[in-house]
Amino acid sequence: MKLFLDTANIAEIRKGAAMGVVHGVTTNPSLVAKEGHKDYQSVVRQIAAIIPAGAPISVEVVSDTAAQMAADGKRFFKWAPENVVVKLPTSAEGLQATRELADSGIRVNMTLCFSANQALLAAHAGAAFVSPFVGRLDDIGHDGMALVKDILDIYSNYEFKTEVIAASIRHPLHCVQAARMGAHIATIPYKVLEQMLKHPLTDIGIERFLADWKTSGASNQ
Ligand code: E4P
8 A cells, every 4th residue: 555645744745755655645725725835836846856756746626617627637737747636526527527637648536535436436537546535434423444445345346447545544543444455545644654653662672772782882883
């Protein structure tokens, strides 16, 4: 399972990329607003310069008609053609714009997906990625991870090429569950990446090895 960072925070993307474990980035209007960015294009270009060559960056449209969504998507695509994946909502207008963008060779990530039927429609419309929102379903008492499993099963029945991004990830256990199911990607906040890595026994072990080495008087030169 690949890992995308779900953030518009440049410092976090830099730190994640330096670890060599970030395969892409997803942004959304709320994440961009949270960072106080005023120029979306410059943010996308900065991200493209940090992450591995060709790694996908999901850039979300905020328009509400298919024609405008497709036009925005084509414009965003030019900002970083190797990286930009246009993020569109799973709505009738979004499906129509997805078909148009897919037909012109632009990858789409269908977002705000909350049902298996929506994911089926996204695949039929030619979406390269679909993003079921696990955490937001959990928040209202549904089983978000069960949706990821349903989508993976349905796509595999018909050999759809659309990749499943487990999104709205809230904690490290979501990552383990998504990976067990075979989700193609999980898009995670930077905090969850830190939580995935952290283990007290690793910290204690590092400390002990360093202390023992110091007292041993041994050389590694
Ligand atoms: C996905 O691409 C979205 O940006 C994201 O995962 C939404 O997560 P949230 O529910 O934490 O806002």
